[in-house]
Amino acid sequence: MTTTVLRSCNLCEAGCGLTFEVEDNRIVSVQPDEHDPYSRGYVCPKGMAIADIHHDPDRLRRPVRRGADGRFHDVSWEEAFTEAGARLREIRARHGADAVAVYFGNPLVHNYSAIIMLGSFLNALGSRNRTGAGSQDTSPRFGASYYLYGNTLVMPVPDIDRTDYFLCVGANPAISQGSAMVTPNVRASLRAIRERGGKVVIVDPRFTETAKLADEHVFIRPGGDAAFLLAMVQALIDAGRIDRDAIQQMATGWDETAQRLRAFSPERTERLTGVAASVTRRLADEFAAARRAVAYTRVGTCNNAFGTLASWANDVLNLAAGRLGVEGGAMFPEPGLDGSQFVRLGKMNGHDRWRSRVRGLPETGCDLPASILAEEIETPGNGQVRALVTAAGNPVLSTPNGRRLDRALEKIEFMVAVDLYINETTRHADLILPPCWSLAEDHSEPLAPSVSLRNVVRWCPPVVQRAADELADWEILLRLTQELGGGPTGMKWVDRGLRVAAKVGWRYDPQQTLDMLLRIGPHGDRYLPWRRGINLRKVKSSPYGVDLGPARPGVRHRLDYKDGKIHLAAAPLIRAIAELERELDRERADGEVLLIGRRELRTNNSWMHNVPALVAGRERCVLYVNPYDAGRAGLRDSEPAQLESRVHSGVVPVRVTDEVMPGVVSLPHGWGHAACAGWQSVASAHAGVSANDFTDDQRVESVVGQSILNGVPVRLRRAESKPDENAAA
Numbered sequence: 163m164t165t166t167v168l169r170s171c172n173l174c175e176a177g178c179g180l181t182f183e184v185e186d187n188r189i190v191s192v193q194p195d196e197h198d199p200y201s202r203g204y205v206c207p208k209g210m211a212i213a214d215i216h217h218d219p220d221r222l223r224r225p226v227r228r229g230a231d232g233r234f235h236d237v238s239w240e241e242a243f244t245e246a247g248a249r250l251r252e253i254r255a256r257h258g259a260d261a262v263a264v265y266f267g268n269p270l271v272h273n274y275s276a277i278i279m280l281g282s283f284l285n286a287l288g289s290r291n292r293t294g295a296g297s298q299d300t301s302p303r304f305g306a307s308y309y310l311y312g313n314t315l316v317m318p319v320p321d322i323d324r325t326d327y328f329l330c331v332g333a334n335p336a337i338s339q340g341s342a343m344v345t346p347n348v349r350a351s352l353r354a355i356r357e358r359g360g361k362v363v364i365v366d367p368r369f370t371e372t373a374k375l376a377d378e379h380v381f382i383r384p385g386g387d388a389a390f391l392l393a394m395v396q397a398l399i400d401a402g403r404i405d406r407d408a409i410q411q412m413a414t415g416w417d418e419t420a421q422r423l424r425a426f427s428p429e430r431t432e433r434l435t436g437v438a439a440s441v442t443r444r445l446a447d448e449f450a451a452a453r454r455a456v457a458y459t460r461v462g463t464c465n466n467a468f469g470t471l472a473s474w475a476n477d478v479l480n481l482a483a484g485r486l487g488v489e490g491g492a493m494f495p496e497p498g499l500d501g502s503q504f505v506r507l508g509k510m511n512g513h514d515r516w517r518s519r520v521r522g523l524p525e526t527g528c529d530l531p532a533s534i535l536a537e538e539i540e541t542p543g544n545g546q547v548r549a550l551v552t553a554a555g556n557p558v559l560s561t562p563n564g565r566r567l568d569r570a571l572e573k574i575e576f577m578v579a580v581d582l583y584i585n586e587t588t589r590h591a592d593l594i595l596p597p598c599w600s601l602a603e604d605h606s607e608p609l610a611p612s613v614s615l616r617n618v619v620r621w622c623p624p625v626v627q628r629a630a631d632e633l634a635d636w637e638i639l640l641r642l643t644q645e646l647g648g649g650p651t652g653m654k655w656v657d658r659g660l661r662v663a664a665k666v667g668w669r670y671d672p673q674q675t676l677d678m679l680l681r682i683g684p685h686g687d688r689y690l691p692w693r694r695g696i697n698l699r700k701v702k703s704s705p706y707g708v709d710l711g712p713a714r715p716g717v718r719h720r721l722d723y724k725d726g727k728i729h730l731a732a733a734p735l736i737r738a739i740a741e742l743e744r745e746l747d748r749e750r751a752d753g754e755v756l757l758i759g760r761r762e763l764r765t766n767n768s769w770m771h772n773v774p775a776l777v778a779g780r781e782r783c784v785l786y787v788n789p790y791d792a793g794r795a796g797l798r799d800s801e802p803a804q805l806e807s808r809v810h811s812g813v814v815p816v817r818v819t820d821e822v823m824p825g826v827v828s829l830p831h832g833w834g835h836a837a838c839a840g841w842q843s844v845a846s847a848h849a850g851v852s853a854n855d856f857t858d859d860q861r862v863e864s865v866v867g868q869s870i871l872n873g874v875p876v877r878l879r880r881a882e883s884k885p886d887e888n889a890a891a
């Protein structure tokens with residue numbers, strides 16, 4: 163019998179609607195859901211391939227242990243948990259909790275039950291050495307939000323479906339589908355802006371797929387964004403186009419901010435940004451004159467020099483132009499499932515409450531920057547990291563100077579990975595604990611609602627039933643938590659109660675926590691039967707979820723600050739402005755070349771490369787080089803180049819194109835799969851090289867210490883050998 167299951171895709175924030183046909187617990191087809199009220203039939207190639215992960219013969223089905231010969235052998239779940247628990251407890255007892263580091267990757271952000279249980283696991287473990295993908299894409303945004311609004315997870319979201327002027331800096335939503343901006347079918351939304359007479363402006367060192375859909379594209383030197391955005395605000399001040407009422411009503415610290423901004427005239431910032439002063443002034447005029455306008459910065463500005471300042475400057479620009487908290491501007495979601503409440507409850511709301519041992523980099527929202535991992539493992543002394551737990555992450559390919567981490571992991575005492583595959587990182591693990599693929603679990607986006615102006619809470623059932631011996635991510639994390647003496651909620655008295663209840667057959671399920679978060683959230687029923695608010699039962703009763711209506715204008719209702727104001731002039735930001743000012747006049751080396759990244763529609767960070775449909779066709783791991791730089795280095799199209807940074811020299815295939823600006827080269831991240839030849843047959847046949855072999859773990863952003871993955875100084879010359887396919891270790 164064929165059954166149909168509706169479900170939103172959990173591979174990225176867009177959450178497109180998919181329709182699955184299932185026969186005898188086998189997925190026989192995946193189609194776009196034309197009836198989904200939000201995505202209306204839009205999906206991307208990754209979503210269409212989501213079931214291929216489920217069917218992939220290379221995906222791990224059973225826990226495995228690495229033998230002395232480097233090969234992996236099946237073990238039972240019981241053996242695996244007992245061994246993992248014993249080793250982690252032993253290392254913690256001998257060297258303290260910080261000796262066990264934890265890295266959690268991007269897919270967990272789309273998995274509510276895993277993220278809830280990760281919190282309990284971290285609680286039970288008690289290590290301050292925790293880090294993850296968030297410290298490579300969003301920590302600067304979290305830091306800016308923490309200081310501006312008092313909460314890391316209060317983020318303004320561009321109201322692109324109502325704006326008339328979209329200034330998009332350092333994001334490529336036509337490919338990424340939008341980050342910290344839930345917008346199903348971004349391309350349609352961009353087209354609609356232009357159709358209603360509005361304008362789309364893209365500021366990017368590459369003429370991107372999004373730029374091709376825009377009215378105007380402006381090249382900017384990597385790392386120039388904070389200066390550019392501050393110059394935009396200064397241009398508004400010069401032109402007398404500041405919305406003083408909005409600033410006065412909403413914020414404190416404007417006078418100090420304005421005083422600091424004087425150094426950032428469009429003329430003075432020109433050298434750092436590469437954006438002509440006349441262009442900056444014209445864009446500022448257009449931004450002020452448009453009926454509705456919004457500025458938006460994302461990952462290209464975040465994993466970059468001055469990333470926190472750029473996120474901050476973006477909000478200052480919106481505020482100063484009267485575009486913050488208004489329709490068609492940058493608005494604040496008040497989600498049914500409220501991430502800002504989650505971080506408050508979990509005591510995650512903060513910055514710089516502790517620092518890493520070796521380099522003294524600060525935590526942001528409880529996470530340390532991922533670039534600390536290798537040095538914390540290598541550097542002897544009190545607090546040295548001896549064990550690592552990874553969950554849904556691949557830091558060897560996704561964090562800077564990946565080869566150093568690769569070498570460090572060879573020597574680590576003990577490592578456990580919760581992952582679907584044996585990959586460049588998990589191949590170092592003593593134990594790999596594979597969850598069932600997410601389609602065998604229920605689904606509700608835990609964090610996307612916090613960055614979505616369409617305030618929808620949706621819950622989706624599993625598409626297939628998992629096999630009897632499979633476990634979900636949350637169950638694996640719960641078992642590890644229990645091995646460390648903790649329980650599912652992380653609250654001692656509740657967990658004690660749950661243990662008693664378990665004796666009479668009552669079973670904990672993360673849906674209970676989800677229900678609780680919905681009920682105590684901004685739209686919840688507060689457990690009062692007479693209240694109209696939401697709970698999980700109501701959410702479940704409708705296949706497309708509950709629509710809680712449009713975002714409210716204003717910002718006050720989203721602030722954690724008691725004075726009800728946005729705080730503009732926090733000390734770390736003021737220090738960063740001073741630092742950036744010094745940078746404005748720094749001489750740059752002649753012929754400087756900066757490496758940036760690239761995402762493509764058929765890639766998802768470092769994984770999904772084992773799906774044949776997603777790696778078919780032209781080679782994707784190619785270095786884009788401007789004809790000017792190619793000429794200087796004597797490079798020709800389709801020939802290999804020797805690419806060299808402070809940390810690595812390797813051979814990469816070249817494409818000569820004026821899509822990138824002179825002085826900038828672009829290589830996508832997430833490739834470099836040669837080391838997985840025995841374990842991922844498809845990915846290793848399309849190995850490519852890892853961009854993060856070249857990025858530098860010692861160069862970090864100054865406020866939150868995030869990895870600088872874009873704007874890495876490199877040298878180029880003709881290569882003698884063939885592309886080196888990353889013959890790792």
Ligand SMILES: Nc1nc2c(c(=O)[nH]1)N[C@H]1C(S)=C(S)[C@@H](COP(=O)(O)OP(=O)(O)OC[C@H]3O[C@@H](n4cnc5c(=O)[nH]c(N)nc54)[C@H](O)[C@@H]3O)O[C@H]1N2
Nearest residue numbers: 267268269295299554555556560580581759767768831871
């Ligand atoms: N140079 C450069 N580097 C970058 C970036 C860049 O722009 N340039 N971008 C950065 C960004 S934004 C990010 S988010 C990071 C991503 O970096 P990571 O989060 O470290 O890595 P991913 O490539 O997303 O790897 C996801 C891993 O999770 C596994 N996995 C997938 N689904 C599941 C699941 O449901 N459960 C479990 N347990 N495992 C699962 C996959 O097998 C894979 O091993 O990379 C960063 N690195």
Ligand SMILES: Nc1nc2c(c(=O)[nH]1)N[C@H]1C(S)=C(S)[C@@H](COP(=O)(O)OP(=O)(O)OC[C@H]3O[C@@H](n4cnc5c(=O)[nH]c(N)nc54)[C@H](O)[C@@H]3O)O[C@H]1N2
Nearest residue numbers: 332333334338341384385460461462762763765766767872
């Ligand atoms: N297809 C696909 N979609 C994805 C992902 C994927 O791997 N593949 N990953 C997902 C994840 S984890 C994330 S975090 C989001 C990220 O989504 P986005 O925030 O849209 O990030 P990117 O697509 O990396 O685009 C960043 C842009 O910044 C540009 N850039 C680089 N350096 C600079 C700079 O200094 N200044 C400026 N102004 N621009 C710069 C790059 O050329 C690039 O066009 O995408 C998500 N969606």
Ligand code: SF4
Nearest residue numbers: 171174177178206209
């Ligand atoms: S854009 Fe693609 S990956 Fe993202 S939710 Fe939609 S179908 Fe899934």
Ligand SMILES: [Mo]
Nearest residue numbers: 268295298299
């Ligand atoms: Mo990301």
